[in-house]
Amino acid sequence: MRSDQAGELLLAEAAASAGSTAERGRSLLEILHRLVPFDGAWLALADPLGSGYHSLASVDLDGPVVDFLSGPLNARDIATTGTDQPRPPLSPSDLPYPAAELQTWAECLHPAGIHEGLAVGLFGSEGRHVGFLALLSGTSEPPSPEVRRRLARVAPVIADGIDPMRSLATAARLVRGATAGVVLRADGGRQGLPGMPSDALLGVGSPVLAAARERVDDGHVYSSFLWPLGGTQAPDGHVRVTVLAAPDDVPRGLTAVTLLSPAHDLHGLTPRELEVLGLLVEGCSNQEIARTLVVAPRTVAAHLEHVLVKLQAPTRTLAAVRAERDGLYVPCSWPRGPAGTASHRSG
Numbered sequence: 259m260r261s262d263q264a265g266e267l268l269l270a271e272a273a274a275s276a277g278s279t280a281e282r283g284r285s286l287l288e289i290l291h292r293l294v295p296f297d298g299a300w301l302a303l304a305d306p307l308g309s310g311y312h313s314l315a316s317v318d319l320d321g322p323v324v325d326f327l328s329g330p331l332n333a334r335d336i337a338t339t340g341t342d343q344p345r346p347p348l349s350p351s352d353l354p355y356p357a358a359e360l361q362t363w364a365e366c367l368h369p370a371g372i373h374e375g376l377a378v379g380l381f382g383s384e385g386r387h388v389g390f391l392a393l394l395s396g397t398s399e400p401p402s403p404e405v406r407r408r409l410a411r412v413a414p415v416i417a418d419g420i421d422p423m424r425s426l427a428t429a430a431r432l433v434r435g436a437t438a439g440v441v442l443r444a445d446g447g448r449q450g451l452p453g454m455p456s457d458a459l460l461g462v463g464s465p466v467l468a469a470a471r472e473r474v475d476d477g478h479v480y481s482s483f484l485w486p487l488g489g490t491q492a493p494d495g496h497v498r499v500t501v502l503a504a505p506d507d508v509p510r511g512l513t514a515v516t517l518l519s520p521a522h523d524l525h526g527l528t529p530r531e532l533e534v535l536g537l538l539v540e541g542c543s544n545q546e547i548a549r550t551l552v553v554a555p556r557t558v559a560a561h562l563e564h565v566l567v568k569l570q571a572p573t574r575t576l577a578a579v580r581a582e583r584d585g586l587y588v589p590c591s592w593p594r595g596p597a598g599t600a601s602h603r604s605g
Contacts, residue, residue, distance in 0.1 A: 276492075293412065296393035305509060306443060309329055319370075339353065350373075369381055378410070409571075426505075429502045437519060439517040440515075443511055445511070446471075448460070497520070525586065527568055534547060
């Protein structure tokens with residue numbers, strides 16, 4: 259096996275390895291150095307909200323250089339040169355104007371003794387902009403065609419290795435039987451989770467996602483609750499909603515994964531009792547529960563008596579704790595009306 263083939267195999271193994279995204283990034287740059295010559299390297303994650311790049315790993319670059327590359331001026335120059343688009347690796351010698359016209363080169367790289375390089379945007383298999391890689395050189399000799407081809411060949415492998423969606427997909431696999439899922443964003447948006455279909459319940463403006471965001475905002479790392487299907491009294495049953503906060507190695511713009519899965523073993527609790535439990539989890543009194551559900555207080559008391567028996571809880575406080583722990587409740591934010599009748603449909 260040729261040395262470049264062996265190096266590419268090692269790169270693929272590093273990209274598929276366990277550990278944090280930052281650990282994989284450092285390992286990828288170390289192996290890449292055997293395949294592509296460079297005097298300095300910068301590997302960054304694209305901000306999922308589209309506001310620049312976050313440095314992931316670097317080789318032989320001073321702190322001020324890394325800080326500059328992570329800043330808005332370099333992000334602007336990356337967009338100006340089109341290296342935030344799927345295209346072959348680009349070097350300064352490819353530009354139709356002197357590199358010094360770009361602030362990154364004029365104010366940072368040239369003063370640091372860097373005169374050449376190769377830059378390439380990193381894209382996931384579904385076309386998502388994952389990150390950016392810059393390989394920098396102190397010489398003025400443009401990179402050879404073979405070096406360009408080699409970097410273009412391994413760029414998708416590097417993109418896969420640092421893709422933050424990997425950590426989110428790994429977290430999603432903790433939920434058995436998940437049938438649909440999306441990623442929640444810090445700007446209030448949502449995006450798809452690779453390998454997982456979406457669902458009408460997880461659409462834009464969904465009350466399910468609003469309830470999920472409440473759990474994230476409250477600081478829950480893990481939360482689970484039930485959602486009625488088909489309207490009042492859940493004629494189509496319930497679906498389980500699980501919310502998992504994003505791991506630490508995921509960019510801050512991605513906050514959580516929300517997943518749907520079948521609702522099993524409801525302990526014989528009725529749809530109304532699950533609603534009562536949701537209000538109990540929120541700390542509501544019997545009078546407040548009665549007003550919310552538009553029923554008499556004695557009806558609430560009867561529901562609570564049945565709930566305590568079914569959950570084998572001697573007190574309402576313990577019943578609330580067990581309901582929240584096991585996700586055996588419908589959030590009080592569930593819209594009791596037309597908005598709450600959305601159908602459950604994968605696709």
